[in-house]
Amino acid sequence: MLVNHGMNQLTSLSIARSYSFAPSTAAVLRRQSFLIRALGGGSHSKFHSTAGSTMQETEADAVSILRGITPTLDPNRHKGQADLSHVFCTKDAAPVIKSYSPELIVHPVLEESYSVREEERKQVSAKVVAEVDKWMERFDCLVVGPGLGRDPFLLDCVSEIMKQARHSNVPIVVDGDGLFLVTNSLDLVHGYPLAVLTPNVNEYKRLVQKVLKCEVDDADAPGQLASLAKQIGGVTILRKGRSDLISDGDIVNSVSIYGSPRRCGGQGDILSGSVAVFLSWARQPLVAADRNPTVLGCIAGSALLRKAASLAFETRKRSTLTTDIIDCLGISLEDICPTY
Numbered sequence: 001m002l003v004n005h006g007m008n009q010l011t012s013l014s015i016a017r018s019y020s021f022a023p024s025t026a027a028v029l030r031r032q033s034f035l036i037r038a039l040g041g042g043s044h045s046k047f048h049s050t051a052g053s054t055m056q057e058t059e060a061d062a063v064s065i066l067r068g069i070t071p072t073l074d075p076n077r078h079k080g081q082a083d084l085s086h087v088f089c090t091k092d093a094a095p096v097i098k099s100y101s102p103e104l105i106v107h108p109v110l111e112e113s114y115s116v117r118e119e120e121r122k123q124v125s126a127k128v129v130a131e132v133d134k135w136m137e138r139f140d141c142l143v144v145g146p147g148l149g150r151d152p153f154l155l156d157c158v159s160e161i162m163k164q165a166r167h168s169n170v171p172i173v174v175d176g177d178g179l180f181l182v183t184n185s186l187d188l189v190h191g192y193p194l195a196v197l198t199p200n201v202n203e204y205k206r207l208v209q210k211v212l213k214c215e216v217d218d219a220d221a222p223g224q225l226a227s228l229a230k231q232i233g234g235v236t237i238l239r240k241g242r243s244d245l246i247s248d249g250d251i252v253n254s255v256s257i258y259g260s261p262r263r264c265g266g267q268g269d270i271l272s273g274s275v276a277v278f279l280s281w282a283r284q285p286l287v288a289a290d291r292n293p294t295v296l297g298c299i300a301g302s303a304l305l306r307k308a309a310s311l312a313f314e315t316r317k318r319s320t321l322t323t324d325i326i327d328c329l330g331i332s333l334e335d336i337c338p339t340y
């Protein structure tokens with residue numbers, strides 16, 4: 001059981017995205033102690049020069065980071081000390097999500113505008129937020145966005161949940177429709193060092209336009225990413241693409257290893273769940289005290305996803321789906337961090 005808990009979490013966090021009609025937020029619950037591991041160095045840098053600026057990006061030593069932050073499996077631990085995933089969603093979505101995996105703890109507490117009368121909204125919102133908040137202290141990380149939708153009442157409730165998470169110092173990974181919300185309400189994450197944004201090409205463009213008031217500049221990709229992260233008060237941004245670029249405003253890392261030429265839907269959602277798991281592991285005492293755990297989580301999540309995608313493509317080729325990639329997550333991590 002315990003062996004499967006870790007990997008189940010990497011996959012199940014993305015359930016919400018698999019049902020994009022099903023508004024939901026997903027949260028990670030994990031209680032596990034860790035052995036101290038050393039993080040290796042070894043990386044190379046690339047300079048991007050433009051007329052106005054020069055910015056360095058460093059290819060992350062993702063394999064060492066994965067080895068450094070992934071905890072060993074300890075047969076003495078019981079459920080509750082290991083990984084668990086909670087999903088908060090609407091009533092409609094709950095049966096579908098529940099049937100996806102016995103691993104998931106599903107809370108059908110969210111409401112959309114159509115199901116709540118105007119005069120009841122304040123009361124219902126308070127109830128929804130209280131339902132999530134009573135679990136908050138147990139969460140190691142919150143993932144907001146994949147499959148959430150853009151219903152205004154639901155997004156108002158999610159904004160309140162994010163404020164509570166921030167108040168409780170719970171890391172928040174924002175993806176998909178969560179980025180739609182945050183781009184229009186930057187205060188939700190501004191200045192929060194435990195916030196991670198994982199934009200795809202469209203989501204990144206919207207963020208750049210809103211925050212930097214200019215267009216995406218690929219000639220100075222690292223410099224622009226660092227400015228964006230800085231302008232949002234030092235949040236960590238994982239810009240997804242041919243190479244993933246990661247910045248907290250101070251440093252810019254790239255992850256270019258592995259990867260698949262197949263761009264099937266859903267890979268980004270698996271990535272956001274994986275980042276949540278790895279950043280929670282990276283935050284454990286003595287694991288990586290000298291490095292930003294949100295950056296480490298992004299590097300590890302990106303490398304694992306890209307490795308699993310490349311492995312899935314080896315056999316599935318043009319028919320590769322995200323479910324095939326999920327099937328390759330366990331073996332990909334095992335290859336880098338053997339259990340025994």
Ligand SMILES: NC(=O)C1=CN([C@@H]2O[C@H](COP(=O)(O)OP(=O)(O)OC[C@H]3O[C@@H](n4cnc5c(N)ncnc54)[C@H](OP(=O)(O)O)[C@@H]3O)[C@@H](O)[C@H]2O)[C@@H](O)CC1
Binds near residue numbers: 148202
């Ligand atoms: N198999 C599934 O169930 C998948 C589910 N997914 C989930 O779906 C959501 C969107 O994710 P994505 O990656 O398609 O977003 P992206 O490339 O920015 O937009 C593409 C175009 O669509 C439009 N649009 C998007 N969202 C919209 C909305 N809520 N309502 C109306 N329009 C919307 C968008 O328009 P725009 O944002 O420019 O207004 C753009 O033209 C997100 O929650 C994700 O997790 C995906 O992960 C994919 C697989």
Ligand SMILES: Nc1ncnc2c1ncn2[C@@H]1O[C@H](COP(=O)(O)OP(=O)(O)OP(=O)(O)O)[C@@H](O)[C@H]1O
Binds near residue numbers: 244261267270305
């Ligand atoms: N051109 C590419 N080559 C290799 N890997 C890529 C490429 N583009 C994206 N990826 C990888 O695919 C993963 C998902 O990125 P993508 O841009 O597809 O996210 P997304 O659009 O949010 O996905 P989703 O369909 O889940 O919403 C990331 O890990 C990224 O590294």
Ligand SMILES: [Mg+2]
Binds near residue numbers: 175176200268269
């Ligand atoms: Mg996405």
